[in-house]
Amino acid sequence: MKRLIVLSVIMAVMLLTWASVAPVHPQDSAKDDTPTFYHLVPGTYVNGWPRCTIHYPKDWIERPGLTWAGQIFLVSPREPVPGPQFSLVVSPLPLPLEKFAETLVPVGRSFLQEVTIVSDKPVQLRDGSPAREVEIRGVWNGTPVIFWSLATKKGDVAVHVDVTTMKRTTVEYLKTFSYSLEFEPGKDEPVKVPSDVQGFLDSWRNDVVSHDVAKVMTHYSDRYLNSGGKKGEAERFWKQFIGSITSFEVGITEFVPAGDRAYLAGLKTDNLGKLILQETSIIKENGEWKWYGNQRDVVP
DSSP states (O other), X not given: OHHHHHHHHHHHHHHHHHHHOOOOOOOOOOSSSOOBTTBOBTTEEEETTXXXXXXXXXXXXXXXXXXXXXXXXXXXXXSSSSOOEEEEEEEEOOSOGGGHHHHHHHHHHTTOEEEEEEEEEEEEXXXXXXXXXXXXXXXXXXXXXXXXEEEEEETTEEEEEEEEESOHHHHHHHHHHHTTXXXXXXXXXXXXXXXXXXHHHHHHHHHHHTTOHHHHHTTBOTTOEETTEEHHHHHHHHHHHXXXXXXXXXXXXXXXXXXXXXEXXXXXXXXXXXXXXXXXXXXXXXXXXXXXXXXXXXXX
């Protein structure tokens, strides 16, 4: 239930960040044209788990997202905000897909006035997978706001592409990008990792369950960087949430060694549900593996 509430928090926080986020440095051009789960190509985002791809306007830039709640990737135009936001969210959803809209409304009402579900209808993705289109409207500080979402389920998690904007024309424009959501079969099964990497993951898991934040942070490189979040942000996250975790497992679904670094994708499962493993790389420092993040700097 706690993670179910978090799903609706995402909508509310998107509305707040929509009105307050500052411009960030533009992304560097990709070194090659092959998008992967660890290599961001402008206009294309590949999610590690569940393995899926979305496309977005190439000239939009990545912004800091609400990663602790499953908001994996967030982009918006370069021009000053407020402006439209486009994001991918992966979060536990134990309820049927038909109930998705209901999880978005309650917290929205604590931030917006005149909250209304304008549309909630069944649709299909391009591959035929059942999905849900939901549109919610409200008013924030006198400004009409539209929140539109395309959601589907993979097992007991929801995968949804969200749009927050003031203009109906923007929603129609971004629908084409939202429906680019495409899953890649065969990429979500567990894989075996080298024994030293498995030892690193096991030690991290044990320290999380012991609620020892100091020990947990020894598994993070001082050069850790994940979509603008540095080691200090990771530590603040654990201080806030570690007390509620009573079980914790890590599953790796792809592993690519690269010398003193390795790229990986997977999920973490605790007593509250499943979430994506947001970090996509580790680095060996003084003979020990450390979390390195995705090394994307989106800090203003």
